[in-house]
Amino acid sequence: MTVSDSVSMGRRIAEARSRSGLTQADLASAISLDRSVLAKIENGGRRVSALELARIATTLGERIEWFVMETPPAIVSHRNLEEPGAESPTIDRAIERVAFNVEFASQRDERWVTRSIDTLPRPRNSDEAEASSVTARSLLKLDDVAPLVDVARTFSDLGLLVFAFDLGRDAADAASVLLDRGGVAVVNGHLHVGRRRLAAAHELGHFLFADEYSVDWRVSDWGDDNAWEARLDRFARALLLPATGLTRMWADLEARGDDLRAKCVKVGSAFRVDMSTLARRLVEIGMIAQSEGRQVRAIRTTRADIVEFNLIVPDDLAAPYLPRPYEESVLRIYRHEMVSPARATDLLFDTWSEEDLPVLPNLPESAIWNLV
Template sequence: MVDDGDWATVGEQIRQARLGVGLSQAELATRIGLDRTMIAKVEAGARRVDALELVRLASALDVTIDYLLHRRPAVVSHRAELLAEDNNAEAARRSQRLDIALSAWLGDVRQMIEAGTLRPNTPMRYPGPVESEADARTAARWLREAHGLGKEPITTLMGFSERCGQYILVIDLPGDGASLIDGDIAVAVVSAKGDPGRRRATAAHELGHLVLGDEYSSDLAVHLSRADRESMINAFAAELLLPVAAFSGPGTDGNPREQIIHLAATYRTSWSLALRQAELAGWLDATTRRSLSQVTPTQAEFMDAVGWAPQPDLNGVRVPPGYSHAVMQAWRRDLVTGPRAVELLHGQITSDDLPRRDDADLPL
């Protein structure tokens, strides 16, 4: 099952998963019927785990067996809000759960690639230097132009990211988001817990880690602090979601609040992001921006600004469209079972939503 030299990897994965769910070694031992000292030896790589114990461990830790058997790729980035709380135990657990979900999501995407139903786009990387927030904003405009968007809104950020080579999964976990690159496969997870504007900002931020490079890469101003690099990626995300060029002309009668509400609703951004972009565009001074930020517009104001049109992005849709099609193709070709197809689509459908098969089409 596992080569002799890989038990240390299994032990470390078990330890990380245990920390992610906030269990002590003694608590985990009780759940699976082992002594605490045995858990300590397993985590140290000094004791092997048989198949039944592995199943029990995966169940107790709420992870896949595959997660426990294989070390995940090291290139992982997290949203700045998590990084700022590195010393907080609860934040560390949230981060670990996101990492586990991210690793499982990578496995799902890789399964569809290996099945031959998904041909991922090559991850896009900005070819120029990125040494400042201005450079990061230039990169965002470059990416928009590469997709023929100009200053138009991004209708679906999940589909846009997929075209850029990054596959996003929206998950029901606390936190913000995380992403990784494994060879030519780029994946990200975004928490569904935040409001829609925050989800889009997180998704754009994780796309920035791909396009600009990240803390593990030599491409993104590595001489700067982590906080400065995160600020640069935040600038990229803001310009990608709501370009400064969208603020054409001055605000109406010196009171641009309604126009900014309309732009925030049209581009589906948070109020704070729209205000920061408005200040950069010269619509607001810093004092006015701070004043307007004190009162967030109501949902009714945002909806009224766009004619009460539905805003589904990163809400009901949990997985990218191309990936969804790949899963359905794999199911139609009998490469995955119905239950596995439902699992791969992460709650986007139920088993009742799958088309009925004719008896002749069923595998023997």
């Protein structure tokens, strides 16, 4: 659906300008427009021309379709409550673009399938967060021992499509939004792989507990165990490090005579988590003391460890990453000539070039009658 009235368009422009930190005078000067004219545009008293809109989009670093397409309802409802992206406008723009593109593809792809699952009740404490992780692992067809290997592929089976883009060190860890069918998440690919996986697991929590729209600034930094985000973080750690599987492997390594460092390096590799996440998990399920937790956080896996311990070197959600079901959907609508090559590469976030797209067969002249 497109934005057609001047008031809505003006509101979009004002919101994007505010988010970029520019004043009306700044933006008006940058696009060679009088400030009073820009004020009228933002108030809905004057229509904006296509050329003016293009200049505004370029100056504010937005895509034109953001101004002319309806924002997904979940994002609208969030914005009616509070200013979005105050902490990380970069990821805020990224999740909006992902939501737009996924909705665009899903509405045109007859084969788009999103599994329908019942949302889980929100955990009220740490014990319920642990129990929710067990339920989630069951939905993901995982037992209480096996590591969660490919988070993006596994989560897509539940309807959550996870994308990863390098948004820089100052952007938030992750963001997610519920759509009419399923949901989408964006993980900051600038993070180390362990943090990327934790952020994705955290967003799965938002998805399963039906949080409409979320931007997580620094996953794993929540200090209050009674806070909602801290409970989500507990859920994410338990999802990646199931207590049964973790204690079993830890006991086996201890029986072999491995010291603390060797155990941590091997367990971290097997379950594909960073040392900070592993330390918190070991402490919270009572396997090590707080003092040992500080030692674990300081451990760094070396190249020698990888060779001598024959470790797995994971690369989940290495940026840029697009979920395979989404790529397949874009290719289907391209093959049906619903989008141009340029639009297809745009939907693929410019991670593909036009040369990467399949060659479409030439249609016979008689095919014109199908269109008529």
